[in-house]
Amino acid sequence: MVLASLSTGVIARIMHGEVVDAPVLQILAIKKINSAADSERYRILISDGKYFNSYAMLASQLNVMQHNGELEEFTIVQLDKYVTSLVGKDGAGKRVLIISELTVVNPGAEVKSKIGEPVTYENAAKQDLAPKPAATSNSKPVAKKEPIHNNNNVVMNSSINSGMTHPISSLSPYQNKWVIKARVTSKSGIRTWSNARGEGKLFSMDLMDESGEIRATAFKEQCDKFYDLIQVDSVYYISKCQLKPANKQYSSLNNAYEMTFSGETVVQLCEDTDDDPIPEIKYNLVPISDVSGMENKAAVDTIGICKEVGELQSFVARTTNKEFKKRDITLVDMSNSAISLTLWGDDAVNFDGHVQPVILVKGTRINEFNGGKSLSLGGGSIMKINPDIPEAHKLRGWFDNGGGDSVANMVSARTGGGSFSTEWMTLKDARARNLGSGDKPDYFQCKAVVHIVKQENAFYRACPQSDCNKKVVDEGNDQFRCEKCNALFPNFKYRLLINMSIGDWTSNRWVSSFNEVGEQLLGHTSQEVGEALENDPAKAEQIFSALNFTSHIFKLRCKNEVYGDMTRNKLTVQSVAPINHKEYNKHLLKELQELTGIGSSN
DNA sequence: CCCCCCCC
Numbered sequence A: 001m002v003l004a005s006l007s008t009g010v011i012a013r014i015m016h017g018e019v020v021d022a023p024v025l026q027i028l029a030i031k032k033i034n035s036a037a038d039s040e041r042y043r044i045l046i047s048d049g050k051y052f053n054s055y056a057m058l059a060s061q062l063n064v065m066q067h068n069g070e071l072e073e074f075t076i077v078q079l080d081k082y083v084t085s086l087v088g089k090d091g092a093g094k095r096v097l098i099i100s101e102l103t104v105v106n107p108g109a110e111v112k113s114k115i116g117e118p119v120t121y122e123n124a125a126k127q128d129l130a131p132k133p134a135a136t137s138n139s140k141p142v143a144k145k146e147p148i149h150n151n152n153n154v155v156m157n158s159s160i161n162s163g164m165t166h167p168i169s170s171l172s173p174y175q176n177k178w179v180i181k182a183r184v185t186s187k188s189g190i191r192t193w194s195n196a197r198g199e200g201k202l203f204s205m206d207l208m209d210e211s212g213e214i215r216a217t218a219f220k221e222q223c224d225k226f227y228d229l230i231q232v233d234s235v236y237y238i239s240k241c242q243l244k245p246a247n248k249q250y251s252s253l254n255n256a257y258e259m260t261f262s263g264e265t266v267v268q269l270c271e272d273t274d275d276d277p278i279p280e281i282k283y284n285l286v287p288i289s290d291v292s293g294m295e296n297k298a299a300v301d302t303i304g305i306c307k308e309v310g311e312l313q314s315f316v317a318r319t320t321n322k323e324f325k326k327r328d329i330t331l332v333d334m335s336n337s338a339i340s341l342t343l344w345g346d347d348a349v350n351f352d353g354h355v356q357p358v359i360l361v362k363g364t365r366i367n368e369f370n371g372g373k374s375l376s377l378g379g380g381s382i383m384k385i386n387p388d389i390p391e392a393h394k395l396r397g398w399f400d401n402g403g404g405d406s407v408a409n410m411v412s413a414r415t416g417g418g419s420f421s422t423e424w425m426t427l428k429d430a431r432a433r434n435l436g437s438g439d440k441p442d443y444f445q446c447k448a449v450v451h452i453v454k455q456e457n458a459f460y461r462a463c464p465q466s467d468c469n470k471k472v473v474d475e476g477n478d479q480f481r482c483e484k485c486n487a488l489f490p491n492f493k494y495r496l497l498i499n500m501s502i503g504d505w506t507s508n509r510w511v512s513s514f515n516e517v518g519e520q521l522l523g524h525t526s527q528e529v530g531e532a533l534e535n536d537p538a539k540a541e542q543i544f545s546a547l548n549f550t551s552h553i554f555k556l557r558c559k560n561e562v563y564g565d566m567t568r569n570k571l572t573v574q575s576v577a578p579i580n581h582k583e584y585n586k587h588l589l590k591e592l593q594e595l596t597g598i599g600s601s602n
Numbered sequence B: 001c002c003c004c005c006c007c008c
Helices: A010-015 A060-067 A133-138 A152-162 A220-226 A345-350 A390-400 A427-432 A515-522 A526-535 A537-545 A581-596
Strands: A024-034 A041-047 A051-058 A076-086 A095-106 A179-187 A191-195 A198-208 A213-219 A235-245 A257-270 A299-316 A323-333 A337-344 A358-369 A372-376 A382-385 A442-453 A459-462 A473-476 A479-482 A487-489 A493-496 A498-503 A508-513 A551-563 A566-577
Touching (some): A010 A076, A010 A095, A041 A060, A060 A095, A152 A179, A220 A257, A299 A390, A337 A345, A493 A515, A493 A526, A498 A515, A508 A515, A515 A526
Antiparallel strands (some): A024 A076, A041 A051, A235 A257, A299 A323, A358 A372, A442 A498, A551 A566
16 A cells, blocks of 8 residues: 655645645544534644644535545545635634545545644744745735724725635624625525514525535615625625524525625625636536435426426415415426426516526425425525536437427326325235225325236327317217317327236236326327327337336325226326336335334434 | 515
């Protein structure tokens, strides 16, 4: 085993403002400095073999490395991205090192011991410091030299010029002489309120830098003053806001505090952000199909084509008597799934979906109803229309070549039943528990494999009207009568009604699937299937046999039905989804915990 | 100082 050499002496240079590429350092200790689980932060004692720095912090996105045990004592790491910032009382305190990207070079268990006899870098000899005069002057804590009654812009300008801004994670109500440099990741519309304590208007925004994120709100005069200036994705210098503890009930941001713009607040656009360390907004894009398996109320980032646009709707909320405007649109993606997304307010009013744009969303919330899941763009969510990212161009190409034509997995489709997610059950238990014997149908889901698919009566000829699926009567002479619409048509459409036997590890059952589910299972449109069954038996055989022995997650509707004097328990496939192994394993682990009591948290 | 986002 070969250990990497540390970048000896480099800490003194970095902490005096020099930019050093990819320094290699050793972690000597790591500890949590904020015990609140919702804004945890780690402080590191880090060494270059000659000097150590106890004022180093992990940016929160690296917390996971500590959780995974990758950053234990003696680990040798390479810093791929870092900044230094001033923190502390009146901005004149310590310079901290904030690490936002690092690579483990040698795990602590390999290294086993401290390298060298490092001392604090503050005792560094002159020859170890940055040779560049500019860098040396940068190291001076500028804010300390300003008179306390100085003009806001003077503080701002000196901070900007010296490159010494404060990390968001260092902000607290206990000192207010700071300047942050932050990217706006989301911005609300202007909202008015009126209650017992008065009335007014406000807008809020989420800010982010290397070290963390924070919510900021501008009320009344500040709302008017700053609303137009603040733009999503732009970077600003901001100073002189009021800080107060964040009400975690209303925010999912990783910060114990939030800030309020005051009459003193200064905001300045930072135009030159090309080589800036302020991170871009990160999207954790999930395929639409995955939303099926996610928890209700979870936050979702996703990207899809707006295939359908609903009407703008206005309504008055029953509980609050407030009027809302909303618009539901349907997104589709390459997971061959569709989901409903609700837009609110101006987003809803101004939305033009007729060009079927690419829609990128971040932080939308899952709303579950009767087994279907839809997304809602709420406070703190972001929507981007036709964003210039590779995923968007890929989707565009896919959709424009017919990719979205046969979407079959309707994530927002309701399966009836309660307002909770469908219960997992085996086919044997569904029988044993007499599911379907009540007035209302019961619903459950199971993982099962297709054993037999019947080709007989797998389709019928239905009324061609788009909102009617009634079976037509063949009148001869190429005329088809729909008794429901009371009309004659020269054509009809094929509808599927697939009967098949599926089995899980406990038992087999015959189930019926209607048109959309049938199309999804067979991977062909009802038209294609109907034509094959009528005219091309070999093609039909090929289509149907492809379904044999495939496994899916089935959501089933279970109901007793009376035929003459016989009561039969009937299973209908409400929806079918590919197996999300991660989610299915979660379910299995939960079952195992319940069976054995092993691994449960209590 | 807001913190509402319904209904099925």
